[in-house]
Amino acid sequence: MTVRMDNVGIVVEDLAAAIGFFREIGLELEGQTVVEGEWAGRVTGLGQQRVEIAMLRTPDGHSRIELSRFIEPSVVADHRNAPVNALGYLRVMFAVDDIDETLGRLRAHGAELVSNEVVQYDEAYRLCYVRGPEGILVGLAQELG
Template identity: 80%
Template structure:
């Protein structure tokens, strides 16, 4: 059997509302929200009794999703938000945008900070990393030509 698709990428946050607002500003759409709890959930994650608020964000093309989670129980055990991009196991999400400068301007109003600088890769892309809500590392790419 072959792989069918990647369903979503999950990111754990403290402030779910701020994360939803930020990713909506980036251009993702809120697909739905739910509270996840119960025996079945704990068996899937191995965390036992858990209580989690989630928000599923969908890209405009409908092909990709970002699952934002806020754990109420058990408590968060580790924090990787300040890790550099070369840290083992570190997660960053990359999004393709129409206009990187306009996107940066809008996201800076929501607290985003440019990590390095906007760079050009050959004649293919303009790229940058930003720190978004809760210092999450997010990549932006603008296709050229």
């Protein structure tokens, strides 16, 4: 049996800001569209819906993020500031070549370190969590040596 993860979905209010943030990490915008109609509502269980989506993929083509901005129905919950031990979707981790350089670029998009530092794990990794626009939580990992 073959299983491949297709994408992770994140609901946002400001689609343009979220796209800019993930493009700065290094993802490529595959496309944007509006998804609507009865068929879409049957998939999600929401009934009639209208959602603006953007699909971004990693440069290697193996992973994607789907950003969704609900036009209708309205958003019903807000988990953007949930701490790292909250139940449900929490974060996506990206491997990067240079964590300091990546952080510098992300700060221009409002990203802030969660713990105010980049932490080193043994001689293997430098790691951190950042919150970007909309409170999106992203992990960054730089493999050492």
